[in-house]
Amino acid sequence: MIYLFIxxxxxxxxxxxxxxxxxxxxxxxxxxxxxxxxxxxxxxxNMISTFCVVFGxxxxxxxxITSKTKIENWKTAVFLGIGAVIGGILGQFLFSFVKxxxxxxVLKIIQSGILIALLLFVIxxxxxxxxxxxxxxxxNFIITIIIGLFLGVCSTFLGIGGGPINVAVLLLFFGMxxxxxxxxxxxxxxxxxxxxxxxxxxxxxxVTIFSNLSTNLDNLNTNPDSIWWIFxxxxxxxxxxxxxxxxxxxxxxxxxxxxxxxxxxxxAIILINIYIIVxxxxxxxxxxxxx
Numbered sequence: 629m630i631y632l633f634i635x636x637x638x639x640x641x642x643x644x645x646x647x648x649x650x651x652x653x654x655x656x657x658x659x660x661x662x663x664x665x666x667x668x669x670x671x672x673x674n675m676i677s678t679f680c681v682v683f684g685x686x687x688x689x690x691x692x693i694t695s696k697t698k699i700e701n702w703k704t705a706v707f708l709g710i711g712a713v714i715g716g717i718l719g720q721f722l723f724s725f726v727k728x729x730x731x732x733x734v735l736k737i738i739q740s741g742i743l744i745a746l747l748l749f750v751i752x753x754x755x756x757x758x759x760x761x762x763x764x765x766x767x768n769f770i771i772t773i774i775i776g777l778f779l780g781v782c783s784t785f786l787g788i789g790g791g792p793i794n795v796a797v798l799l800l801f802f803g804m805x806x807x808x809x810x811x812x813x814x815x816x817x818x819x820x821x822x823x824x825x826x827x828x829x830x831x832x833x834x835v836t837i838f839s840n841l842s843t844n845l846d847n848l849n850t851n852p853d854s855i856w857w858i859f860x861x862x863x864x865x866x867x868x869x870x871x872x873x874x875x876x877x878x879x880x881x882x883x884x885x886x887x888x889x890x891x892x893x894x895x896a897i898i899l900i901n902i903y904i905i906v907x908x909x910x911x912x913x914x915x916x917x918x919x
Contacts, residue, residue, distance in 0.1 A: 631666055632848070632862070639680055639863045640870040646681075647688045647874025648881065649890035650795050650810025652817040653867060654681040655788040656893070659743070659900045662736055665907065670732045671837050672856045674723075674787035675828065679860060682821045684867035685814050691875040692811060704802055705812040707769045708776035709819030715780020716823030722785045724831050733908040739786050740901035740908075746782065747898050750796040754891060763803040775801055780820040784827075792894045806883040806890070 638660050639653070646653030658677035667673055692699070699705070727735055753762075766772060779794055794813035798804050804812060828834050842854040878886065 631664070631852075631859075634664070635661065635859055636862060636866050639866045640873075643680065643684045643867045643870025644874040644877070645889060645893050646684065647814075647871045648810070648878045649792075649886055649893060650813035651792050651890070651893060652681045652685050652788070652794075652814065652821075653870070654678065654783075654817075654821075655743075655792065655897055656900075657681070658787040659740065659897060659904060662740075663900055663904050663907070666852055667856060668732070668853050669837060670727065670735055671833050672853060675833070675837060676856065676860055676863060677787055678821050678824055678828075680863055680867035681817060682825065683864050684871035685817050685821070687868045687871040688814050688875045689811075689818065691872060695879065697811065697879065699811055700808050701802065701804055701812050702815075704772060705815040707772040708779065708812070708816045711773035711776020711778075712780035712783065712816050712820035713823040714773075715777035715782075716784045716820040717780075717827050718777070719781040719784030719786075719820075720824050720827035720831060720833075722781065723787075724833070726785075733911045736908045737905050737912075740904045742782075743786050743788065744898055744901050744905075746793050747894050747901075750792045750894055751891070751898075753796055753800060754887075754894075758799060763799065764801050765803045766801045776816060776819075779816055780823065783817065783820040784824045792890060792897070795890060806886045807878065807881075810878060810886060810890075 639657055642653040642656035642660070645651065645656065654677040657680055658673055661667070661673040661676065662670075726738060730738075766775070775797060779797060782788075782793055794816055795806075795809045798809035798812050799806070802809075802812075837853075837856070840851075840854045841857055842851070845855065845858075847855040848858070881889075
């Protein structure tokens with residue numbers, strides 16, 4: 629029952645940070661929920677994260693539009709979104725294939741290992757190359773769509789929404805400032821995550837996670853996989869509230885402030901994923917850290 633208090637706290641923090649830095653929140657929600665090891669099925673944490681990201685990110689974009697925030701690179705964001713839709717479909721296929729070929733712990737290790745590698749690239753770029761002005765200014769819409777495809781695959785396969793990877797790519801390839809990259813990243817995230825939900829409806833993911841639903845609250849302790857919808861009903865509204873707070877703070881903060889939140893979050897996510905790899909490796913070795 630304590631998870632009914634812990635998970636909402638995780639989601640509201642992730643949604644606030646996600647809206648500030650353009651990372652969507654899923655890059656925090658999915659790894660943290662995995663780290664607790666509460667749900668048995670990997671699909672459940674992925675879907676909870678995806679729904680929170682879709683609703684939270686959509687709220688942030690709507691708020692930016694209604695408050696007349698200037699979106700300087702909306703055409704780039706749209707072309708990235710088109711690529712992200714294709715990438716999201718491919719990423720969901722890849723996720724299903726890897727899951728069918730391994731168990732939950734192996735899948736977590738693969739997801740976390742890839743995410744750590746990508747986030748280390750983000751830190752190296754942010755700290756070494758970006759200060760030296762090492763940026764590109766891609767204008768070709770075909771290349772933009774291809775970049776979006778890559779982001780969509782990462783977003784969906786890793787179950788993270790997009791996260792710091794989106795922002796780093798936008799800074800590197802399109803020369804955006806931090807706040808514009810954050811907004812464009814959120815737009816790309818919406819495209820990739822919506823495609824993931826569509827694919828989940830066709831590839832059997834929804835059938836799997838909805839097949840044994842229960843209204844018996846005792847299952848919160850005995851079989852949480854059958855009662856996960858309760859968390860969804862609680863966490864989605866919280867993600868919307870967190871996104872509204874984060875969007876408000878983003879509009880008040882400078883580019884430097886957004887960059888600080890972005891970098892601190894990236895480091896924290898790397899540490900969380902290292903923990904997940906350790907726990908999953910111990911589970912595979914037969915000496916679980918969490919029993």
